[in-house]
Amino acid sequence: MALLEKTAALSVAYTAIDEDHAEFINLLNALDMATNADFPALFQHLYEHTEQHFERENVLMTRSAYAGITDHKAEHQRVLGEFKQFKSRVDKGLISFGRAFIKDRLPQWLVLHVTTMDTALATHLNNQPPS
Template sequence: MALIQWEEKYSVNVIELDKEHKRLLEMLNELHSAMKLGKSRELVEKLVNEAVDYCDKHLDHEEDLMKRCNYSGLSEHLKQHEIFRQKVTGFKLSLKKNNYTLSVGLISFFKDWFINHICTEDKKYSTNINNCKYS
């Protein structure tokens, strides 16, 4: 069973960003499943690295759209993304140092971030980006 199932309440109503959010959710569920099934440390580390790398690309994309659309909440949103990046970088470094148990904390952090950040902060840019001709 998946840790989190996609629900419409997670939609930010920006098709390309919803697609990326869905992929992030899939990656989180893959990581959770691997840990729950006791998969190898190498696989868990690989999944963590892939999820962190994908998150970074996603955040860059989201930030670029907000900049191009002159989103008024950009400054605060960037601060939140920076806090997220610092936190996951710390998890990634700790995992490299063989602190396997931190992966559980990472899953919890990702889950909370996914639900809370997307459902509150990301939804704030929805109208702005959809009304913007950014392409």
């Protein structure tokens, strides 16, 4: 069974954001199934993808003068900081720390973040007048 399923409940109805979340879930599920040999490179890949995904949302917030930008950006920064700590452990060969982060932390975090902050952002973006 996949660690996290892509469900309609996780759609924010904004394509660019939904695509990033679908890829995040793909990588999370691949990491859950990865061998110890494959784990570090995939973990690095998810880290880089997450940096880019957050940056794309940050740009959307800036461009649309989103009122919730400070809190949302701070949450992205906080999670990246946490991610970096686990990445440095994985880079030292401590794969089990990375596996715990993938299994017990990121799925729950993603569901909460998508259904709250990202959904609020998507609603704001979808209500923008066409430029």
